Amino acid sequence: xxxxxxxxxxxxxxxxxVVLSQILGLCPFIGVSNKIDSAVGMGLAVIFVLLMASxxxxxxxxxxxxxxxxxxLQTISFILVIASLVQFVEMVVRKVAPALYQSLGVFLPxxxxxxxxxxISLINIKKGYNLVEATVxxxxxxxxxxxxxxxxxxxxxxxxxxxxxxxxxxxxxAFVTAGLLAxxxxxxxxxx
Amino acid sequence: MQILTAVLALGIxxxxxxxxxxxxxxxxxVKIDPKIEQTLELLPGANCGGCGFPGCAGFxxxxxxxxAAPTLCPVMAAENRKKIEDLLGLNKIDAPEKKPVYKxxxxxxxxxxxxxxxxxxxxxxxxxxxxxxxxxxxxxxPHRCMGLGSCVAACPFDAIKIGPHHLPEVNEDKCVACxxxxxxxxxxxxxxxxxxxxxxxxxxSTDRGAEVRKVCKVGCIACGLCVKVCAYDAIKVENNLxxxxxxxxxxxxxxxxKCPQKTIIMEDKxxxxxxxxxxxxxxxxGCTICFKxxxxxxxxxxxxxxxxxxxxxxxxxxxLCAEKCPKKCIKMIDKS
Numbered sequence: 001x002x003x004x005x006x007x008x009x010x011x012x013x014x015x016x017x018v019v020l021s022q023i024l025g026l027c028p029f030i031g032v033s034n035k036i037d038s039a040v041g042m043g044l045a046v047i048f049v050l051l052m053a054s055x056x057x058x059x060x061x062x063x064x065x066x067x068x069x070x071x072x073l074q075t076i077s078f079i080l081v082i083a084s085l086v087q088f089v090e091m092v093v094r095k096v097a098p099a100l101y102q103s104l105g106v107f108l109p110x111x112x113x114x115x116x117x118x119x120i121s122l123i124n125i126k127k128g129y130n131l132v133e134a135t136v137x138x139x140x141x142x143x144x145x146x147x148x149x150x151x152x153x154x155x156x157x158x159x160x161x162x163x164x165x166x167x168x169x170x171x172x173x174a175f176v177t178a179g180l181l182a183x184x185x186x187x188x189x190x191x192x
Numbered sequence: 193m194q195i196l197t198a199v200l201a202l203g204i205x206x207x208x209x210x211x212x213x214x215x216x217x218x219x220x221x222v223k224i225d226p227k228i229e230q231t232l233e234l235l236p237g238a239n240c241g242g243c244g245f246p247g248c249a250g251f252x253x254x255x256x257x258x259x260a261a262p263t264l265c266p267v268m269a270a271e272n273r274k275k276i277e278d279l280l281g282l283n284k285i286d287a288p289e290k291k292p293v294y295k296x297x298x299x300x301x302x303x304x305x306x307x308x309x310x311x312x313x314x315x316x317x318x319x320x321x322x323x324x325x326x327x328x329x330x331x332x333x334p335h336r337c338m339g340l341g342s343c344v345a346a347c348p349f350d351a352i353k354i355g356p357h358h359l360p361e362v363n364e365d366k367c368v369a370c371x372x373x374x375x376x377x378x379x380x381x382x383x384x385x386x387x388x389x390x391x392x393x394x395x396x397s398t399d400r401g402a403e404v405r406k407v408c409k410v411g412c413i414a415c416g417l418c419v420k421v422c423a424y425d426a427i428k429v430e431n432n433l434x435x436x437x438x439x440x441x442x443x444x445x446x447x448x449x450k451c452p453q454k455t456i457i458m459e460d461k462x463x464x465x466x467x468x469x470x471x472x473x474x475x476x477x478g479c480t481i482c483f484k485x486x487x488x489x490x491x492x493x494x495x496x497x498x499x500x501x502x503x504x505x506x507x508x509x510x511x512l513c514a515e516k517c518p519k520k521c522i523k524m525i526d527k528s
Contacts, residue, residue: 064205068197077205084209088216095220161317 012140014188019148025116039153043146045107054138057121086112234272240348242370267368295369298385301337302394305357324378332407335397346376390459398431412455418447444510467509467524475521482513
């Protein structure tokens, strides 16, 4: 059991990295990877939301949709769940921990539309994970996203001060970097 | 039947979430003073940090909740400051109107950039801090501007660009004196100076004269000629470097003419052209005081009772004669 969970975790972090091999959540990956500070903030927020969302969506799937044979409503109900969950979390954090809200503030609402969250929730169901496995998978995916974002931000901070051909400045070099990074992550395939 | 369960299930789900959210929005409501938002809208929004608070949002909060003075913002237009004061009822208090000093950044280096002034060709990252780490920069003069534009990158108002000779040029219309470039410069070459002042020492080298001569044609050699020529005691040489006391400097340009190294320069500012003296001959009694006091031999006369006049080319507009004239018959007029 324990070994299986570790395997799921490793697979989620490295081999099936959300961003670099499943190509999910590219919007924040490109948008919030300008600075390491904001990348860390966004990464932590995503881990947090992924964990919560996977628990709740798993419960919705298994306790509401399955008994009523409404599997085909998966996508829409998950979007509903994730959006309201993020809203709820934002309100609570704002009230309970203003300091945390200040540092996460901008990123929390952004995650509502982050397809990585929806994607992982759907994959959890598709692979037939139980609640613990789903949570571990979500945690791993979140950590994978965090790493990818952090690596990207580190590279882009260095790109900022290097001499780049005029026509490659900004988004083009970022996309090329992302592509090379994804190729590098392919090296993990076959690890488990 | 199937469709009915679907609609019901999703409807109920939606209703539950809606109810929870509306409950939460009441339960976890955080009251925010609407004044903070209104104040924030009036602030420049460049988040330059010139006020000392973390960005405009932090400053807006500080103004409203902690009573920080809106005048701390060096950037804000006067009318916006008025609006903020109106909003918070601050101008009810009769605070003495402080004369605003409009400052701009001044780069204290005028070094040349031909190969003879270089130790080596720097090919690293275009960033002054990085260049300084390598042999204290590629220039022979250890105080020379790196010319790699860390100040340009730091400027949130797009007011600095690297001009010819690898030296930054400040656009004084755009500069709001937030001081970001001052902090960014690894050589501490930038200073905030009153925009109306036109005479500056364009050097920051504290090396001895002989050493400066070896590495720069326009560096301050601390010869002290400017100190002697200044009629206003506005220049001091400290640490082998001339300093202008801007409180005392009248911008006469006497030091500019005397400086053998051309380190002290006079900027050509269209809205501050400089002045010349003019003697009202009807009122002049020929006391010779102005003749004696003039450091530039720009006053005709010298024999008592003879009416004085100004020699146009020689007067630099220092205003000393106007100050000393017992009859107050000398006026300073604009050059044009």
